[in-house]
Amino acid sequence: MLTTRPRGTNDFLPQETEKWQLIEKILREICEEFDYHEIRIPIFEHTELFQRGVGETTDIVEKEMYTFMDRGKRSITLRPEGTASTARAYLEHKMSALPQPVKLYYMGPMFRYERPQAGRYRQFHQFGVEVFGSSDPGVDAEVIALAMAFYQRLGLTGLEVRLNSVGCPKCRPAHRQALQQFLKQDLEQLCPDCQGRYDRNPLRILDCKNPQCQKITAGAPTIxxxxCPECVDHFAAVKEYLGMAGIQYQVDERLVRGLDYYTKTAFEVVVQEIGAQSAICGGGRYDGLMESLGGPPTPGVGFALGMERIFPxxxxxGIELNPEKMLDVYLVAMEEEGQKKAFQLLMDLRKMGIKAEKDYMNRSMKAQMKAANRFQVKYVLIIGADELAKGTVMIRNMETSEQKEMMVADTLNFIEKAVK
Incomplete structure (x- = not known):
């Protein structure tokens, strides 16, 4: 049926997009305060980027990617996340030559073939930040602080930062061996996905949402x-920096995140009030990502948050977003000559940077005044028969109901000063 959208997608109507724009504005303001700069990455990439960057044992790569062959017989994938693409851009454009660290942010649609449910869609929108070039644990704390600053500016409360370290290539082998030994006797009881992960990446078994797997892994050795001493020191420093930033956190030893590229710090921001899918933001450090893409060793850390999750x-x-009023002035006019004069005045106002609108439906004056009320404008400019004959405009202040009549040129000057 051509009048319905594909499952797992959304239409955002004007009254909703105004709220989206307000959220995007807040995100941009916070990024500017933290000295992060916007990058815009392609909607699709070569499939291998995500296979190597995100990890072949992840649910994203195994089950959820929108992958197709283009006309050149190349395997292409709609981006399921933003970190791998941003890392690729850092390498391709030789951003290592810039002053380090390079601090970037992005926002836009991502695509995953998942079972649609509340707060989870097949086309969804992410905001993310990535910092490349620094292994300083203070940067880990900074990205968490940025996420919390955004939520706090929205007025959200009851948020909890869950924090863990997932180690590094030096210390993971010992944990891998201990975890495999713990799971060995129950291997056949794990779900098929986790059975496949047992040899390839057993740490990911701890992230499985299957109740049977969660029961089996209860009490499993955590990393x-x-x-190793380096990871111990790094984790301790991150916690210290978070304390200095006034950010409370809870250490969650089972938190591993769903992507293979994480090393050392892993974190989520959760809010219990929105149901089972309680994580509204997640991220961590990924010091091995650049090497997996064929680049030189380059430390990195970042996070992504699902923008659809913000609204529920x-x-x-009970927090209501109140976007700024869209219009400053509404023009009311009668008869064809009055409509022409209103149109000319409308164009002049817009050239001055004033947000203005007029009636295009030949409504009665009463109906036009009702429209002005719906727009919640402060000023209405009225051009009736009398005003048209005298070359004037009636200016009505909608807050005080005061009216004054002015010549057209004086009207423009008055509105410019009143609005700006």
């Missing part, structure tokens, strides 16, 4: 008990 969280907490 915190296997961390706001609604649950």
């Amino acid at each position: 915190l008990h296997s961390l 969280t706001l609604a649950t907490q």
Whole structure:
């Protein structure tokens, strides 16, 4: 049926996009304050980028990617996340020559073939930040602080930062061996996905949402008990920096995140009020990502948040977004000559940067005044028969109901000063 959208996608109507624009504005303002700069990455990439960058044992690569062959017989994938693409751009454009660290942010649609449910869609929107070039644990704390600053500016409360370290290539082998030994006797009871992960990436078994797998892995050795001295020191420093930033956190030893590229720090921001899918933001450090893409060793850290998840969280907490009024002035006119004069005045106002609108449906003056009320404008400019004959405009202040009549040139000057 051509009058319905594909499953797992959304239409955002004007009254909704105004709220989206307000959220995007807040995100941009915070990024500017934190000295992060926007990057715009392609909607699709070569499939291998995500296979190597995200990890072949992840649910994203195994089950969820929108992959197709283009006309050149190349395997192309709609981006399921933003980090791999941003890392690719850093390498391709030799951004390592820039002053380090390079601090970037992006926002836009991502695509995953998932079962649609509340707050989870097949086309969804992410905002993310990535910092390349620094292994300083203070950067880990900074990206978490940026995420929390955004949520706090929206007025959200009851948020919890869950924090863990997933180690590094030095300390993971010991944990891998201990975890495999723990799971060995119950291997056949794990779900098929986790059975496949047992040899390839057993750490990902701890992230499985299957109740049977969660029961089996209860009490499994966590990587915190296997961390090398470098990872221990890094994790301690991250916690110290978070304390200095006034950010409370809870250490969650089972938190591993769903992507293979994470090393050391992993974190989520959760809010319990929105149901089972309680994580509204997640990220961590990925010091091995650049090498997996064929680049030189380059540390990195970042996060992504699902923008659709923001709205049910706001609604649950009773927070109403109030975008700025879209219009400053509404023009009301009668008869054909009055409509022409109003149109000329409308164009002049817009050239001055004033947000203005007029009636295009030949409504009565009463109906036009009702429209002006719906727009919640401060000023209405009226051009009736009397005003048209005298070359004037009646200016009505909609807040005070005061009216004054002015010549057209004086009207423009008055509105410019009043609005700006």
